[in-house]
Amino acid sequence: MFVHPFDDHAGLRNTQPDAGNQQAVWLANLIQAINGEYSAIACYEQIARRAPSAEARNIIMEIRDDEIRHFQTFSQFYTNLTGRRPQPQISEACPSTYKGGLEFAVKDEQNTVDFYRELARSANSPAMKQAFLEAARDEQHHAVWFLYLLINIR
Numbered sequence: 001m002f003v004h005p006f007d008d009h010a011g012l013r014n015t016q017p018d019a020g021n022q023q024a025v026w027l028a029n030l031i032q033a034i035n036g037e038y039s040a041i042a043c044y045e046q047i048a049r050r051a052p053s054a055e056a057r058n059i060i061m062e063i064r065d066d067e068i069r070h071f072q073t074f075s076q077f078y079t080n081l082t083g084r085r086p087q088p089q090i091s092e093a094c095p096s097t098y099k100g101g102l103e104f105a106v107k108d109e110q111n112t113v114d115f116y117r118e119l120a121r122s123a124n125s126p127a128m129k130q131a132f133l134e135a136a137r138d139e140q141h142h143a144v145w146f147l148y149l150l151i152n153i154r
């Protein structure tokens with residue numbers, strides 16, 4: 001958007017505060033995405049340890065590898081934008097049983113699909129838009145895999 005630098009209308013010199021605010025909102029969402037991936041990496045390791053079979057454990061660890069990839073990609077975006085490394089924090093508690101973990105993961109993955117699609121829509125660079133669309137597709141697969149594991153508990 002073109003902004004005239006000396007627009008004195010309504011006493012505002014320009015609309016930089018709005019642009020700055022948009023950037024702040026984007027950064028807050030990016031941090032939320034980074035913390036979500038960071039939390040999933042930790043939680044899926046715990047769920048994998050409780051898995052009843054090697055097949056289940058492998059599926060969960062492959063999903064965890066995807067989350068590590070997402071975490072690295074989003075962290076790089078953060079560093080590109082701020083010049084700093086993110087300081088990730090666990091944003092969600094991980095349930096303490098295998099079944100509880102799977103139920104939590106299905107819902108969390110589904111919610112993350114929606115969140116990432118929104119971020120892809122509001123991203124202001126093609127690289128970030130593409131990364132969030134691809135991550136949304138990965139999370140959709142993860143949701144289905146966790147559901148598969150959930151219905152195969154016996």
Ligand SMILES: [Fe+2]
Nearest residue numbers: 037066067070
């Ligand atoms: Fe992810």
Ligand SMILES: [Fe+2]
Nearest residue numbers: 109138139142
């Ligand atoms: Fe995921």
